[in-house]
Amino acid sequence: MIELRDVTKVFPGGTQAVDGITLVVHEGEFCVLLGPSGCGKTTTLKMINRLVPLTSGTITVGGRDIQKLRATELRRRIGYAIQEIGLFPHMTVAQNIATVPRLLGWRKAKRRARVRELLGLLGLTPVDEFLRRYPAELSGGQRQRVGVARALGADPAILLMDEPFGAIDPITRERLQDEFLRIQREIRKTVVFVTHDIHEAIKLGDKIALMKEGRLIQHATPSQLLAQPADDFVRGFVGTDRTLKALRLTSVREIMDSGPLSVRDDDSLAAARRAMDRLERSFLPVVGEDGLFLGWVGRNSVLGPPSVCVGDRITPYAVLGSPDMPLNEALALMLESATGNLPVTDEDRRLVGLVSFDRLFESLRQIYVEREAGEGSP
Amino acid sequence: MLSTMLRYLTTHWEYVGQLTAEHIRIVFLANGLAVVLGLALGIFISKRGREGLAELVLYVAGILLTVPSLALYGILMAILKALGLMSIGIVPVVVALTLYGLLPILRNTTTAVRGIDPAMIEAGRGMGMSETQILWRVRIPLAVPAIMAGLRQAIVMNVGIAAIGAYIGAGGLGQLIFRGIANTRADLVLVGALCVSLLAIGLDVALGVVERLSTPRGLRKGVRG
Ligand SMILES: Nc1ncnc2c1ncn2[C@@H]1O[C@H](COP(=O)(O)OP(=O)(O)OP(=O)(O)O)[C@@H](O)[C@H]1O
Ligand SMILES: [Mg+2]
Numbered sequence: 001m002i003e004l005r006d007v008t009k010v011f012p013g014g015t016q017a018v019d020g021i022t023l024v025v026h027e028g029e030f031c032v033l034l035g036p037s038g039c040g041k042t043t044t045l046k047m048i049n050r051l052v053p054l055t056s057g058t059i060t061v062g063g064r065d066i067q068k069l070r071a072t073e074l075r076r077r078i079g080y081a082i083q084e085i086g087l088f089p090h091m092t093v094a095q096n097i098a099t100v101p102r103l104l105g106w107r108k109a110k111r112r113a114r115v116r117e118l119l120g121l122l123g124l125t126p127v128d129e130f131l132r133r134y135p136a137e138l139s140g141g142q143r144q145r146v147g148v149a150r151a152l153g154a155d156p157a158i159l160l161m162d163e164p165f166g167a168i169d170p171i172t173r174e175r176l177q178d179e180f181l182r183i184q185r186e187i188r189k190t191v192v193f194v195t196h197d198i199h200e201a202i203k204l205g206d207k208i209a210l211m212k213e214g215r216l217i218q219h220a221t222p223s224q225l226l227a228q229p230a231d232d233f234v235r236g237f238v239g240t241d242r243t244l245k246a247l248r249l250t251s252v253r254e255i256m257d258s259g260p261l262s263v264r265d266d267d268s269l270a271a272a273r274r275a276m277d278r279l280e281r282s283f284l285p286v287v288g289e290d291g292l293f294l295g296w297v298g299r300n301s302v303l304g305p306p307s308v309c310v311g312d313r314i315t316p317y318a319v320l321g322s323p324d325m326p327l328n329e330a331l332a333l334m335l336e337s338a339t340g341n342l343p344v345t346d347e348d349r350r351l352v353g354l355v356s357f358d359r360l361f362e363s364l365r366q367i368y369v370e371r372e373a374g375e376g377s378p
Numbered sequence: 379m380l381s382t383m384l385r386y387l388t389t390h391w392e393y394v395g396q397l398t399a400e401h402i403r404i405v406f407l408a409n410g411l412a413v414v415l416g417l418a419l420g421i422f423i424s425k426r427g428r429e430g431l432a433e434l435v436l437y438v439a440g441i442l443l444t445v446p447s448l449a450l451y452g453i454l455m456a457i458l459k460a461l462g463l464m465s466i467g468i469v470p471v472v473v474a475l476t477l478y479g480l481l482p483i484l485r486n487t488t489t490a491v492r493g494i495d496p497a498m499i500e501a502g503r504g505m506g507m508s509e510t511q512i513l514w515r516v517r518i519p520l521a522v523p524a525i526m527a528g529l530r531q532a533i534v535m536n537v538g539i540a541a542i543g544a545y546i547g548a549g550g551l552g553q554l555i556f557r558g559i560a561n562t563r564a565d566l567v568l569v570g571a572l573c574v575s576l577l578a579i580g581l582d583v584a585l586g587v588v589e590r591l592s593t594p595r596g597l598r599k600g601v602r603g
Contacts, residue, residue: 049504051500051503051504071506072506072507072508073506074506075503075504075505075506076505076506080501080504080505082497082500082501082504084495084497084500085497085501086495086497086498086500086501087501088498088501088502088516088520088596089498089520089594089596089597090519090520090594090595090596090597091594091596092596099502099505099507100505100506103505103506103507103511134595134596135596136596136597150505153505
């Protein structure tokens with residue numbers, strides 16, 4: 001746990017970079033420090049590992065006042081990834097990653113095992129190849145990964161990361177973010193992560209601490225921040241499309257109608273017609289014997305002789321959703337699809353749910369309602 | 379002329395070889411001292427908070443380099459004599475060459491050690507390195523190429539200046555030149571000059587190889603990727 005209490009930083013020149021911040025980051029929580037350039041994010045981060053001395057206030061890490069610890073010891077217990085990556089060019093990837101373990105006096109065999117583990121974790125494979133490379137022999141994305149691996153070197157409980165996915169192309173960046181989320185779910189570090197990118201903050205953070213001119217404006221979960229912005233600054237910062245951003249936060253799984261009623265391809269047309277009447281639907285999904293989603297059958301095509309079965313009248317599907325898909329993507333797919341219903345399938349293409357326009361609008365409305373309520377109260 | 383030079387070389391190769399050996403010994407002795415002193419002093423003055431001192435030291439070393447070598451020998455002879463030390467021969471020459479060699483080594487060491495990318499220092503400090511560990515594990519390894527370049531400059535420069543040391547009895551290839559001048563024998567002067575030049579060029583090439591080999595692999599130009 002990291003606890004900042006009334007933390008202030010005034011630089012020698014007189015710049016007040018941080019102004020009375022109080023913030024708690026719980027064990028295993030991913031806290032994003034967000035805000036415009038120059039608002040004091042980096043300064044706040046660096047005060048936690050004492051790279052910047054505080055002017056006033058207290059910071060505790062794991063319950064202990066950082067002022068009472070030796071700076072070098074404190075830093076060896078906290079993983080740190082800097083914005084410029086800062087890999088040592090004269091050291092191999094392995095030596096870079098083993099920096100803190102070496103400072104801590106780990107034995108060689110233990111260091112080596114740890115380096116291999118981290119290279120594997122960050123997808124730098126084949127491991128034997130990357131071990132021996134020098135930073136100059138890596139791509140930008142690979143360097144960022146090594147930077148993160150180095151921060152994780154001695155398996156610290158706490159990670160401080162200053163725009164670690166800064167200077168790379170958007171696609172690689174998205175991929176690194178996804179991978180980091182996957183890793184974080186596994187290793188559960190307490191993370192303080194600096195960014196000025198609202199999308200990155202929403203995607204990664206359990207909590208977002210939004211800063212402005214050295215002050216903490218709002219500390220909330222991403223959906224709270226979107227639904228109930230504390231003031232005009234927050235509203236402006238999260239942007240006019242916050243409804244869409246809120247959609248990104250919800251997955252299809254959360255709102256889908258799971259175990260939807262469907263007809264089998266070997267059912268008769270008459271049975272399908274009866275089912276439609278009963279459910280008051282004009283389209284029904286069709287599945288095979290094994291539960292595989294095959295397509296749709298519509299009211300217009302179920303009129304026919306009883307001997308014909310549904311399988312002969314299937315309208316092929318245009319789009320498929322997956323349970324982990326965020327709602328903004330689902331909405332986009334539905335706008336393209338003719339039926340206004342999005343079939344949701346698992347990896348084996350078995351039908352697991354349906355999302356209808358009505359359902360989607362309902363969840364959208366809830367976001368609005370929450371927001372109105374949030375804005376009404378002081 | 380060329381034939382007299384060649385004849386001299388073929389008949390006196392042993393003597394010329396001995397002078398070359400003396401010459402190399404003087405230069406290496408002096409630069410060995412210069413490297414030790416230059417590195418120690420260079421690292422000392424490049425610590426944070428000693429910027430003023432560094433300016434001063436580099437300034438003095440720069441001034442030393444502008445003193446003509448013959449004058450410096452004279453001054454050193456007087457000083458050494460006053461101290462009761464050997465005031466002619468190899469000693470004043472080695473001392474002078476050490477002083478001359480100091481500047482390139484000092485200058486390169488301090489600029490390199492101080493000019494390391496701040497991100498490296500920040501990374502080192504942020505991971506819990508002490509200032510001393512940062513110096514030895516980050517600053518100095520990263521400065522090696524520049525330090526080696528300074529040493530190479532110093533050695534090549536000193537090969538030429540050492541020739542004048544023969545004037546005060548230090549021996550070396552300068553002897554050929556001074557004897558040639560005294561006896562108006564241009565062939566001797568030319569043989570001496572030629573040997574000094576060849577020695578300088580040879581050492582420059584050899585040290586270029588050493589410089590490349592001593593550069594940490596990750597810093598070499600043309601690493602793959
Ligand atoms: N060493 C320093 N000396 C004086 N002022 C500083 C120093 N470091 C930062 N500042 C000032 O403190 C303020 C906050 O800087 P900080 O680096 O924390 O901003 P930031 O939020 O990280 O911005 P960015 O997103 O651009 O990195 C700025 O006004 C900056 O100019
Ligand atoms: Mg910053």
